[in-house]
Every structure is written in C-alpha cells, then in structure tokens.
Amino acid sequence: MTSTPPPGELSSGRPILFRNATVLTMDPALGVLDGGDVLVRGQRIEHVGTGLDAPQDAVVVDATGGILLPGMIDTHRHMWQTALRGFGADWTLTQYFVFYYLNWGKIFRPEDIYAGNLTSAIESLDAGVTTTVDWSHGLRTPEHGDAAVEALRAVPGRFVLAYGNLLGAPWEWANAPEFRAFVDRHFSSPDDRLRLQLAFDVTGEATFPEKGAFEAARELNLPVTTHAGVWGATGDDSIRLMWEHGFMTSDVTYVHACSLSEDSYQRIAATGGSVSLATESEQSAGQGYPPSWRLRRYGIPVSISMDTSVWWSADLFSAMRATLSADRSREHLEAQAQQETVVHNSLRAEHVVEWATMGGARALGLDTELGSLTPGKKADLVLIKNDRSPAMFPIVNPYGHVVYQAGRGDVHTVLVDGRAVKYRHELIGCDLAKARTAVTATVEYARGRIGDDWQGCMSPEIPETEVIANPYTYTDYQGAGVAVHRGDQPQAG
Template sequence: MTIEEPRAEDFAPGRPVLFRDATVLSMDPSVGLLERGDVLVRGERIERVGRDLQAPDDAVVVDCSGGILMPGMVDTHRHMWQTALRGLGADWTLSQYFVFYYLNWGKIFRPEDIHAGNLLSGLEAIDAGVTTTVDWSHGLQTPEHGDAAVAALRGVPGRFVLAYGNLLGAPWEWANSPEFRAFVDRNFSARDDMLGLQLAFDVTGDDAFPEKGAFEAARELGLPVTTHAGVWGATDDNGIRLMWDHGFMTPDVTYVHSATLSEDSYHRIAASGGTVSVSAESEHNAGQGYPPTWRLRRHGIPVSLSMDTSVWFSADLFSAMRATLSADRTREHMAAHAGGETVVHHRLRARDVVEWATIGGAGVLGLSDTIGSLTPGKKADLVLLKNDRSPAMYPVLHPYGHVVYQATRADVHTVLVNGTVVKYAHELVGVDLDRARTAVAATVEHARATMGEDAWREAVEPQIPETELISNPYTYSKYRGEGVAVRHEEA
C-alpha cells in the first residue's frame, strides 16, 4: 500500500484511490460537509464517503490535509473552438464579436482549426477542475468540421457534450440534411456518457419561426437544445413566445444568458421546466445584459454556470463563481440603495454558486444521477484543491467561500474523471500539451495570414471613438494657503 507522496504512475487503471483527511464538499445533502473526511474511489465510481475509512491493501492513498475535495465542476456553455484565438477579443463588445465571427472571419476556420481549439480547450478545462464541458460548437460549417470537433473531444480525458451548431448556416436546413444525419450516425450511434450530443442554435424572433424545423429535428433525434436567449440586440421575448406557442419549450432546453427577458418569458421558462446557463463574466463585459441570477432565483429556474469563450474571458469556473456571486450581490445592494435602504443579509450564499458549478450543471445536462456530487455509486469526477505553496490556501475556515473567493485554477492539485487520474500534483497526466500548442500555433498563423495584418491589429485593438470630456471646474491651478484648491473663476 502506497502511503506517502504517490507518483503519477502509481495510479494504475482499476487501482483503488483513497483521498484521506480532506475538507469534503460533497454537494449531497445526505452526506453533507465533512471535516477531515475521506473518499474511496474504485474503478469508475465513488465507493464510500466518510471518516477514517479503511484503505484497501492495494489502494493509493492521497494525503489531502489542508485541502478541499469537491465534485468536478460542470461548464454548460463554452465555445471551445474559439480557444485557438485566446484573448484576442479582450476589448471587444458583443457587436464586435458578431462582426468578427459571423460576418468576417468565422468562415476561415478549417476542420483542423476546430480540432486545435477543442483540443487546447479540453485540456485547459480539466486542468482547472472542470470535468464536464458543453462544447457550444457553432463553428461547424460542415460535418467534417464536426468530425474534427468530436476527434478532439475524444482525445482529451474529460467528459464532454458536443452542442452542434453552425453560425454560418440555417439550423432548419443543416439539422435536417442527410450529411448531418450521417454525422450523428457516424459518431453517436452508441450511448456514451463521456460524450453527449445536443443541438445549438438561436431563435431570432422572426414571426415565420423558421427555427421550427431545427426543433423538430432535435425532437426526432431525441436531442436537447441549447440556445442563446435574452441577449441584448440579438434574441428577445419574441423568440421565447414563438417557442412557447409552437410547443418547443420543454425541460430539455437550456437558455444561455437569458439576461434581457421580460417577466412573462421567465414565467414561461419556469413553467416549462427549462434551465439557464449564466456566463457572468461575459454578460458583464460583452453586453448581453446584467447577469440574471436574482430573477432566476425568484422564479425558481435551475441555474448552471459557464465561461462562454476564451477569445474573451478566463477559462475556469472559479472566475465564473466569483463573478456570479458578486453580480447578484451588487444588484441587491444597488436596488436597496435606490430605495434608501441597506442590505444587512445576503440572500445568495457562496455555497449556492458552488452548487450551480457542480450539481447544478449536472442537473441541467440530465446527469445529476451520474455526476455532480460526491455520492457513493456516482461516477468518480472529483477535484482536490490543495496548494501548500500558496499562502491563500490557509487557513480554510469557510470552505464554500474559500472555493469561490480564495482558490484559483493554480490550486487544482488532483482531478479525476470517470475514476481516472487526469491531473496529479498540479500536472496533467497522460496528455500531450505540446501537440495541442503546435496545432493552435498553426491555426493562429493561418488566421493571421488570411486576415492580413491590418485586420489582425484591428481585432486586437478595436478603435475607440472620440468622446467629449466634461469640463472640471475644480482643476488645480493655484492655491490659497496650503492644500486648498480654488475654482478657475475665483482665481
């Protein structure tokens, strides 16, 4: 039995792993939070959760003292293919994003570019403790692009859902094409809980409701739908109304953002059993609208979290949890201030957003019986946060608050997906990161050469229109006595 400092090669397939002496955030009410708790993993599943568990003779024992053990996080909306251009759009607005991908440059991405972005994005997800990711893959111009996306996802030891989309095509056409049906048969003929399939498309609000054909295709194929809803200037209440009137608002629809909808639309989502994916960093910065968790909570709509895209934002759910909690609390404070009142008790707690990032995401994907909590019998997707070199990881006094406001991706020590160790001692295990870097470098070179230097520079540094400055009457010009500013007209 290995007791101290296991090596990555000690985690042989099928060998039991005992996580010893952790602060266990099970996210299961029947298990609760355990101080100095243990979790035993055997094969693909969690076998036991408790204290002072007996280690099997052949077990690898991981010392978790000072660390937090929690379920793997679930991201329900990530445009993985765009990771190949990481950070390019840091200063974009949503309009500039649309112009870049939808009007100008989305068409230049080849199947190998989709593969490269997905490969790097999948690795960064598991590196940050995100064990399940919805790949909102709207860059699939052809089924060959889809094949490339699937190949990349199957090449990463994570759990994924491919949300198939094509931002340059009409969903009612491609979802019913023989080529797409052949793609589904080719890649998803057998059930696989490591790689699922959804349809990803938006509803524009056109009264003719052309998206009806895409919803019918999803229904025929038995596939969930994920759609950007309540996005300022793009999708609105008309889309929700059309979905409702035609009978396509069902529990297997996820509404991404949902930030600028009316009360009536939230009522419809709640009544139909729909769920919402909130991308607070994106909503804050891009302009979809204010993160809507305060409204979703009021309507009892299930919430999950997502990071949207690495072409803009950070690629981890620590940032998503932090941004979400801060946004909800900010709105509560500002509403109170507008009425001359003061908030003295926060309604949304740190534990709530940790739930949204774990069991909440699993529920949105219909996987809450499989993943999302440290429950005996569930698949062993779990994350150990432990970093003895970080002063910010000690002491752990409020475990949920620590996850949200103190921990970062750098503190992810160990990650298991489906019982397999994919990261240990802060290093990814059994993956070829250099291969992903080389592939992405080729995509960047292709994109930059195709766009040309002027367009590339414009993308990195979008123009800022000139604005009129307000004249300040308190400009320091001369002093009377010591340290007293005077107005110009008095000088």
C-alpha cells in the same frame, strides 16, 4: 505521514482513497466533512466518510489541507474559439458579431476547430472542469464536426458536443443528410464520455423558421441549447415562439437569459428549463445584467459557464466569483435605489458552488450520475490543495474558500470516471505539446488570412455605426437592432 504515490499508481485500476480532506459532498444528506475520506473503486465513488479503512491494494492520497469536491461542469463554452485566446479582450458583443458572423467566421478550417477544441479540452481538466459543453457553432461542414469530435475524444475528460453553425440556417443543416450521417458516424451508440446536443438561436422571426431545427432535435432525441435574452439579438419574441409551438421543455438550456420580460422567465420556470449563466461575458459584452437575481426570484435552475476564451478566463473559479459578486452588487443597487440597506446576502458562496457542480449535472440530465460526491455516482472529483500557496490556509469557510480564495493553480488532483487526469498539479494523458503546435498553426493561418486588419480587429477603434437588425446571416428577420459597423473594412472587430 502518508507517502506520495507516483502518478501511474492513480491510473493503475487500484482503489483510490483520498484521506483527511475538507469534503464538500454537495449531497444534502452528507454535507461537509472535516477530515473526510472518499474511496473510489473503478469508475464509482464507493464510500464517503471519516476514518475509512483503506483496502489492502488501495492507493492513498494525502488530502490534508485540501478541499475535495465534485468535478465542476461548464454548460456553455465555445471551445473552438480558444485558438484565438484573448484576441477579443476589448470587444463588445457587437464587435464579436462583426468578427465571427459577418467577416471572419468563415475562414476557420476543420484543423482550426480541432486546435481550439484540443486546447480548450485540456485546460478544462487542468482547472477542475470535468464535464464541458462544447457550444460548437463553428461547424460549417460535417468535416468541421468530425474535427471537433476527434479533439474531444483525444482528451480524457467528459464532454457534450452542442453542434451548431453560426453561418448556416439551423432548420436546414439540422435536417441535411450530411448532418444525419455525422450523427450516425459518431453517436450511433451511447458514449458516456461524449454526448450530443443541438445548438442554435431563435431570432424571433414571426414565421418561426427554427421550428424545423426543433423538430430535428425531437426526432433525434437531442437536447437543445440556445442563446436567449441577448440584448439586440434574441429576446421575448424568441421565447414566445418556442412556447406557442411547444418547444419549451425541461431539456432546453437557455444561455445568458438576461434581457427578458417577466412572461419569458415565467415560461422558462413553468416548463422546467434551466439557464446557463456566463457572468464574465454578460458583465463585459452587453447581453444584459447577469440575471441570477431574477432567476432566483422565479425559481429557475441555474448552471454556470465561461462562454469563450477569445474574451475571458476559462475556469469556473472565475465564473463563481463573478456570479456571486454581480448578484450581490445588484441587490445593493436595487435596495439603495429605494433608500434601503441590504443587511443579509441572499446568494451565498455555497449556492454558486452548487451551481458549478450539481447545477450543471441537472442541466445536462446527469444528476443521478454526476455533480455530488455520493456513493454510487461516477468518480469525477477535484482536490484543491496547494501547499506552496499562502492563500490555501487556513480553510475556515470551505465554500467561501473555493469561490474567493482558490484558483486554477490550486487544482492538485482531478479524476474522471475514477481515472486520474491530473495529479500533483501535473496533467496526465494530455498532449499539451500537440495542442500548442496545432494552435500555433491556427494563429499563423488566421493572421495571414486577416492580414493588415489583424490589429484593428483585435483592438478596434470606436467606429461610426449604423444599426443592422440582425447579426445572423441566414435570415432576413428585422429585429430590435444591433449597432455594428458594417463598412467595407472589418476594423470594428
């Protein structure tokens, strides 16, 4: 029986050998290994196989009864909003817009961005998400951006800061000298653990003011991530304008992509873009039906995301489960409408695990480094193992087990760059007490600013509504319309 190494041993720089796991390599050449071993040396995966010899100085982790897979990758999470975790559990997307875009997004200070990001970054690692895209649209000033960076660098994970400002015009802030100084300050040299993108939406205004933001991204050599196909907010006109101006490229991530026409999906497919599915969000908020069934039809690459903890869970186990279930529900509904019966599921558990690992790596252009347990790649990996859980045995269908049986509480060990950041269900190198203190201060501050409207914002009554054409405050574009309450009081959300 292999002895249990102390946590410090896994961070000592010695090789680490995971012994006797069910290994989901996500590498077609290697497949699934029963009783498999993975040897990590330094920041890299050195060997994957069975019966590997342990180097004399190796730390051996007994992975018997566990599933070893690549670190999961979340391609769209509004991390700053974790500071109000669960506040909007009963919101619609309309009420989310009212709360953040029209009424209260402006109250969040740099220290509140820090609190949300720090907490979200820690919980990402805790749930086996080793790379997270921080869709950080609360950065009203570069100081807010500084706070976001500080929080992400305080946690030993891998992150992409997708810089955005929901209250500012992207063609303005992306070209402001203050933003360029921010980029120089934090991203003047390559950082494998923290990368930068631009995050902004395209309203569909005929003059295409967002052109200036795309040009800034091109000048800075930065990928773009954008909420596309969001019912009543961003639609086919947004995609058409990007297409006509030559800004649909392979490094663009389209978040949600629910409410789009065939032409728009064809354009995404033709230009090599990818879609970040946030199925819990799409099912509940109203962006449109989760589009995995459409994306498969057009061969569009897919990754998975959680969107925001102000509403939903913050782990990719939930995302995989919701995505697989939503896709199958749609297949059954479509077939039954034609008086037919589905007898084979097109989307399998293996596919959504792939989307949560290699899919995310491809979306970020990191598939040569991350996303599979392939020798030579970065040692970002997750061991799911919980000897105290009756749901963790037997492991008969490992992909199905990850999707439908396992959860964040079963994450035993997490490595990032070969360094243990969680072991035996305990985080390593993460200051949870500091995050708790920071978030508590933010909640107290926000509650004080919102005042008597706090409960009404959290649990809005069904209001009388009028249609406003645009939730974005930085343009007068009049689109298809979003029904929101726009009275003097923000009780709608």
